Amino acid sequence: MVLSRTSQYAVQALIYIATQAPGEPVLNRDIADRLNVPAAYLAKILQSLCKHGLLDSFRGRLGGFCLRDGMQKTSLMQVLLLTEGPDFTKSCILGLKECTDETACPMHFKWKPVKNKIIAMMNDMHLEDLAKAVQTGKYRLADLPAAAMPVA
């Protein structure tokens, strides 16, 4: 409805990494297993997040990915601007090229406050806080494994 799969994987992975001891690299394989996400694809996403400075990566034994120093406070908006592209916040819900009060589509003035709420929400959520929430054990970062699901 709002985020591409790539963005979802990126956010999930970053939150997961943020729950782990800082400075201790986390294996791509472990993240993929934990989130139940395709490992080779996730690796690409993490590599891209490295290039953009959110993560540090280390090769070889004891290698893996960890949050770059200071990046605990990264907002989801910062992440989404990378994964969804710089126009993430600029789109018209009907697909018009411009979305301004002057070029409004018939949904614009209803949509604008909702869109602003989404933007504010994404600006307001930081990896740190989301990681803490997960650490309370009250929230899920991934679907339960099939084995743990009630029989259908």
Added chain:
Amino acid sequence: MVLSRTSQYAVQALIYIATQAPGEPVLNRDIADRLNVPAAYLAKILQSLCKHGLLDSFRGRLGGFCLRDGMQKTSLMQVLLLTEGPDFTKSCILGLKECTDETACPMHFKWKPVKNKIIAMMNDMHLEDLAKAVQTGKYRLADLPAAAMPVA
């Protein structure tokens, strides 16, 4: 950010048709020209909306599409449930299979009110009203043609 291109085309087209005299079929070609969208693709979308009962279609001379009687009051939610699928309102922003208070992801309780706002908004907007808004001339259904754009 929220709607597929197909949904955007569908909504634009339905609003446009709703601005035209009821009972007077509108040509697919005219809609496509007016909205500046691919005609052959739009035709598929309109055919699908016919099958789902939102539109009536007529072949041959004086043919075209028009809103089925009584469908002026169709809400955008009704349209989107067809174009985006019946799970449109059910998705978790992180992609989890379930989105309930009991299976909450770390974004759930922030996201839920925004999502509900979107749903309420879509339930609250009807083709009729959007068409009237367009008819005031204050709102755009499509981008201005390149010819009318200021030189870049």
Added chain:
DNA sequence: TTCCTTAAAGAGGTTTTTGTCCGAATTATA
């Protein structure tokens, strides 16, 4: 040094979404 482990890089595959084309069916009108 040699081996093992890991990420990096690039090529390529699959699936979904978006878009095109064409022939057949249908209808108004001359």
Added chain:
DNA sequence: TATAATTCGGACAAAAACCTCTTTAAGGAA
């Protein structure tokens, strides 16, 4: 009846999103 205009239906094509595989480079440990 012939013709032109239109939707319908199916196959196809292109692009984007999603995902895999293989090889290479780098780092740690025996």
